[in-house]
Amino acid sequence: MDARYDLAGRRAIVTGGAGGLGRGIAAALRDAGATVELWDANPRALDAAASGLGVGRRPVDITDPAAVDEAAAAAFAAHGRIDILVNNAGILGEVKPVWETDPRNFEAVLRVNLFGTYLVSRALLGRMRLQEPRPGIGGHALRGHVVNIASIQGKEGMALAAAYSASKAGVIALTKSTAKETARDGIVVTAVTPAAAETAMAKEISAARRADILSRIPMGRFVEVEEVARMVLWLSSDECSFSTGGIFDLSGARATY
Template sequence: MDARYDLAGRTAIVTGGAGGLGRGIARALRDAGAAVELWDADPDGLAEAVAELGVAWRRVDITEPGLVEAAAAAAFAEHGRIDILVNNAGILGEVKPIWETDPRNFEAVLRVNLFGTYLVSRAVIGRMRELRSRAGIGGHPLRGHVVNIASIQGKEGMARAGAYSASKAGVIALTKSMAKETARDGIVVTAVTPAAAETAMAKQITAERRADILSRIPMGRFVEIEEVARMVLWLASGECSFSTGGIFDLSGGRATY
């Protein structure tokens, strides 16, 4: 059976929309009927993604509080409401042992992956709480869904990936905190923890590093972008109504908890 989700009448923001994973998620949301807006700081990549998908866009540096606040205000004014937020933007950073890392690079990874997720969530959720609710399963009110893209490295850590692992662990903890804060507002906040996917980020690593990562995945392959997108579809739909704070693995068996 092919599970299908009807997101007609919903509006979604996908950060990091210029990248491969962001595009895949945006495509799935669009195909399910949602109006989608991509946020990214990369103008060239954003132009390519918009040309490919035919969706709305906004150039946003998610590490700048004023720019994020202005973008959120403009998005709500333009669309009337934002029902779905997918915090997908992220960078890998250096692949080095901690004592060889550049503090500025470590900080940059935390700023994009964790601080950026916080800023966008702060701006969007604050406005989402004021929306008119829709009746969810059992008549329980739903105002929106927030899906954060974390990583299996946020659960397990990984050698030579201190900044990335720490940032994604922070995203997991932030997800649980926000879920508790919005549980009675009808806002469902979840995260997914994928293993590595075949994206531009994966192409930044060496063949040796790739082999190391693959050796840790019992299924012996990277996760497909479409597999992540399908998980996000459910988490962004009205079918996901009682899983707030949940962390959903896409690790090919790598997850140990």
């Protein structure tokens, strides 16, 4: 059976929209009927991604509080409401033991992956909780869905990736906290924890590092972008109405919990 979701009339924002995973998620949301706006700090890549997908775009540095708040206000002014937020933006950082890492690089990874996710969530959730609800399953009010892209490394940690692992563990905790804060507002907040996917980020690592990561995945392969996108579709739909705070595995059996 081919599961399909009707997101017609929904407005969605995907951060890190110029990257491979962001584009894949945006395409899935668009194909399900949503109006999609990509956010990214790279204007040239953003223009190319948005033009290729036929969706909206907004250059945003998600580590800048003022820029994020301005972008959120502009998005709500343009669309009237935001029904779906996918916090996907992220960077990998150095592949080194912690004692050899550059503190500036460690901080940069935390600023994009965790602080950026916090800033966007802060700006969007405060506005989403005030918008008119839709009736969900059983007539329960729904005002929106937030899906955070974490990582299996946030669950397990991984050698030579302290900053990335710590940042994604923070995203998992942020997901659980914000889900509790918005549970009575009709906003569902979830996260997914993918294993490595075949994106530009995966191409940044060495062949030896790639082999090491692959050896940890019992299925013996990386996750497909489409597989992540399909999970995000369900988590963005009204079918997902009581799983707030949930962390959904996409690790090919690598997850230990």
